[in-house]
Amino acid sequence: MFTAAVLGATGYAGIELVRLLNSHPEVEIKMLVSHSFVGKKISEVYPNFKGVLDLECEDLDVDKAAACDVVFTALPHGASKEVIPQLYNKGARIIDLSGDFRYDDADVYAKWYGEEHSSPEILKESVYGLCELHRDKIKNTRLVGNPGCYTTCSILGLAPLLANGIVKSDNIIVDAKSGVTGAGRSSALDYSFCECTENAKAYKIATHRHTSEIEQELSKLAGEEIMISFTPHLIPQKRGILSTMYANLKKDKTTEELIELYKEYYKDEYFVRVYDSGLPETNHVAGSNFVDIGLVVDTRLKRVVISSVIDNIGKGAAGQAVQNMNILLGLDEKTGLSGAGFYL
Numbered sequence: 001m002f003t004a005a006v007l008g009a010t011g012y013a014g015i016e017l018v019r020l021l022n023s024h025p026e027v028e029i030k031m032l033v034s035h036s037f038v039g040k041k042i043s044e045v046y047p048n049f050k051g052v053l054d055l056e057c058e059d060l061d062v063d064k065a066a067a068c069d070v071v072f073t074a075l076p077h078g079a080s081k082e083v084i085p086q087l088y089n090k091g092a093r094i095i096d097l098s099g100d101f102r103y104d105d106a107d108v109y110a111k112w113y114g115e116e117h118s119s120p121e122i123l124k125e126s127v128y129g130l131c132e133l134h135r136d137k138i139k140n141t142r143l144v145g146n147p148g149c150y151t152t153c154s155i156l157g158l159a160p161l162l163a164n165g166i167v168k169s170d171n172i173i174v175d176a177k178s179g180v181t182g183a184g185r186s187s188a189l190d191y192s193f194c195e196c197t198e199n200a201k202a203y204k205i206a207t208h209r210h211t212s213e214i215e216q217e218l219s220k221l222a223g224e225e226i227m228i229s230f231t232p233h234l235i236p237q238k239r240g241i242l243s244t245m246y247a248n249l250k251k252d253k254t255t256e257e258l259i260e261l262y263k264e265y266y267k268d269e270y271f272v273r274v275y276d277s278g279l280p281e282t283n284h285v286a287g288s289n290f291v292d293i294g295l296v297v298d299t300r301l302k303r304v305v306i307s308s309v310i311d312n313i314g315k316g317a318a319g320q321a322v323q324n325m326n327i328l329l330g331l332d333e334k335t336g337l338s339g340a341g342f343y344l
Helices: 012-022 062-066 080-088 106-113 131-138 149-163 210-222 255-265 314-328
Strands: 002-007 027-033 070-073 094-096 143-145 172-178 228-234 241-248 272-274 291-298 303-310
Touching (some): 062 080, 070 080, 070 314, 080 094, 094 314, 149 228, 149 314, 255 291, 303 314
Parallel strands (some): 172 228
Antiparallel strands (some): 172 241, 241 303
């Protein structure tokens, strides 16, 4: 039985991680860290755990955390890069759910986060934890930068096209919509019930940080620098991301041809489901670790439109973190994650 510590256990991504780990057959949760709820049982903070998991939240003890087989850091951006060097230097295996260790280049981090990276030498050791693309590197690292939710949905939706040189690289558009849990467990007015219900809005147009992650990974796939137009939206639901992507084809292709291309590209990926026809919806994946993808070729415009959906705190955060853990620990990748979504 492997042991795990969760830092930032009481945020939305953190508590979803706790829920998944608690039912994982090969893992025992040894430590829950929550600065805001030190001394409280997790079941007092989240009553759904009453009688299921009554472990007490505690303040961070780096030595105790590093003694676990894997440490999850579900901390705010900026906080992770202060804590992770301490854990890393003690030999810990770490999966970081923040944006602090997702980048190949510290200068890119500084540009998009507005501050210098405090541990560029450790950043160089991290692996971008998009399992379907970097599985072999993940196996051999001690630090995984767990991808963002928008990025997971968008990169996997576009990957087969760019890896195979099917689309032009100069005018890719990603229009993405997220449930409110994507903003974290915040009391900010923008995310209160009355502000979110019966409402939808775009935000951070051309400036959202996930743009840089998407561009980093798509550039690797394409073998050239890729820049995208990325617009995120907040929609009135708890879970789910829907990314609709537009790319211009280099030459004529049918919908059926591209569906076969996607199926071949993802043929060994349990968590990626390519639709034979029709388009996926967020309730097809809510509560799961699946990525569902559908597409249509607009022959009139010689353009392909791809629709990709995930659960933003599942495959977009906690589920992917567990998938990364399974790879790191040499377990079957599907362990603890193979169930269907909620649907309702």
